[in-house]
Amino acid sequence: MSSQNQFRQQSHKLLVIPGPIEVTDEVLYANAHPLVSHMSLDFAAVFGDCIxxxxxxxxxxxxxxxxxxxxxxxxxDQVSANLVEPGENVLVLHSGYFADSFADCLETYGAKVDQVKADLGSVVSPAEVERALKSKKYKVLTVTHVxxxxxxxxxxxxxxxxxRKVSPETLIVVDAVCSVASEEIRFDDWGIDVVLTASQKGLGAPPGLSIVVASERAMKVYETRKTRITSYYGSWKKWLPIMKAYEAGTAGYFATPPVNLIYAFHASLSQITKGSVTLEERFKLQKDxxxxxxxxxxxxxxKGLPLSTEVxxxxxxALYFPDGxxxxxxxxxxxxxxxxxAGGLHAAVKTKYFRIGHMGVSAIDAQRGDIDKIISALKETLAEAKASKKA
Structure with a gap:
């Protein structure tokens, strides 16, 4: 096998969907790490670093x-099974397709779900959140970050x-699958209880890893629940000892972890948290x-689907196609x-727009020229499409 310094990805189409995204050579090389035992101390050290x-x-x-x-x-599933007991109320803030899916999952586990729906291209306002929280007691509130x-x-x-002002006992759950490492999230300072995400978007690793981060308050709610957890694979009762063992530098077993993906995730996290570009600088580069x-x-x-630059x-x-x-x-x-x-996904306008992902290395490493390639291709495509319509 070649060394990391020699390894370069083979030529390929530029992947700019909203996940999976382009990954660095170092991350892809780490994914080809020789297989090791998931119970080995070497692997435990890598897993612990990832945590x-x-x-x-x-x-x-x-x-x-x-x-x-x-x-x-x-x-x-982890949120629904571990933090919500059957019959409890959950408030879902709706800004698109994935709120409906989260609500469906919660209801599958027995939650009573109410949704506050924003207009297409907008978000639920703080005033609407306040009105909803004053109308009923909710165990959990969920919001999709992006x-x-x-x-x-x-x-x-x-x-x-x-x-925190209106219903401080309500757990705040953030679906941040498409935002972690691309948008700033200050978990402790903002008083968030759960962030859930995945490896293949802003975190810049291959797909296959579910990542959930729970506050001490959320863990206390889990520990004091009155009914049995309604998932086997997703039960924190099964997984918490494993996470604690790996972070302590030992190993535990419930189900086999994706060993090579953990190595790839470690390589990406190292670049994000210990690289030459700080987290704050990454967020600025993403915005730029x-x-x-x-x-x-x-x-x-x-035309952008969001109704303003602020949202x-x-x-x-997400861009609407020009007229015609x-x-x-x-x-x-x-x-x-x-x-x-990527094509459109929201049912109301599915055929009228498309989506471009520019997370991770495509936004951070300007020398790659990914943003320039996208802009250039859009210009050429638009000119060709218009000429074809006139012909």
Whole structure:
């Protein structure tokens, strides 16, 4: 096997969907680590580092990370099974497709769910959150930080402030699958109780790892629940001893972890938390890349799905097609230029827009030129599509 310094990814299409994203050579090389025992001390040290660096990304000192083989969706199950007992009330703030899915998961485990729905392209306002919390007692409130279907960014800090003021006993759960490491999240300072995410988006690793971080308050709620946890694989009763063992430098066993993915995740976390670019600088670079792409696209005639720049995500962009054009005019042409974007997902406008992901290395490493490639390809595609319509 070649050394890390010699390894370079083979030529490939530029992957700029909202996850999985492009990963660095170092991360992909780490994913090819020789297989080792998940019970070995060498692996335990790497896993323990991942737990500690996950805390660093979220600015938390005491919260408990769970790193479990699975997709981001498994985070919904963990929250629903461990923190909500059948018949308890949950408030879901809706800013797109993924709020409906989270609500469905919660109801599957017996929760009574109410939703406060924002207009398409917008977010639920603090005033609406306050009214809902005053109308009923809720065990949990969930909010999608960046809804991947709309590219809309919720103000988590503002939501948390309202919850802490109006209903301080309510747990604040943030679906941050499409935001961790791309958007600032100050877990401790903002008083968040759970952040759930996955490895393949802003965290810059291959897919396959469900990442949930729970506050001490959330863990106390889990520990004092009155009914049996309604999941086997997702039970924190099973996983908590494993996480504690790995962080202590030993190993525990419940189910086999994704060994090579943990090595890849470790490589990416090391770049994020210990690299030459600080976390704060990463967030600025994300904003700069996002702003440049959005402004360039709008200058061409594309229109952003979010209703304002204040509610537009920094790790992805959702764009309506210009008048007279549709997905078949744009997406296949971009693919021919080796640019892989995602189609629409929100049912109300599914055929009217498309989505571009620009998280992680595509936004942080300007020398790669990924943002320039996207902008150039969009210009060429638009010109070709319009010429084709005139022909």
């Amino acid at each position: 500690r660096m996950t805390r660093d990304v979220l600015y938390t000192k005491s919260a408990q990370p769970f790193l479990i083989s699975g997709s981001g969706t498994l985070g919904w 809804d991947t279907s709309t590219g809309v960014l919720s103000d988590i800090k503002a939501v948390a402030e309202v919850v 890349a996002s702003s440049r792409l959005k402004k360039a696209a709008e200058a061409m005639g594309f 537009a995500a920094n790790g992805m962009t 054009l549709e997905a078949s005019d744009v997406v296949p042409r971009l693919l021919k230029k080796d640019i892989v974007v």
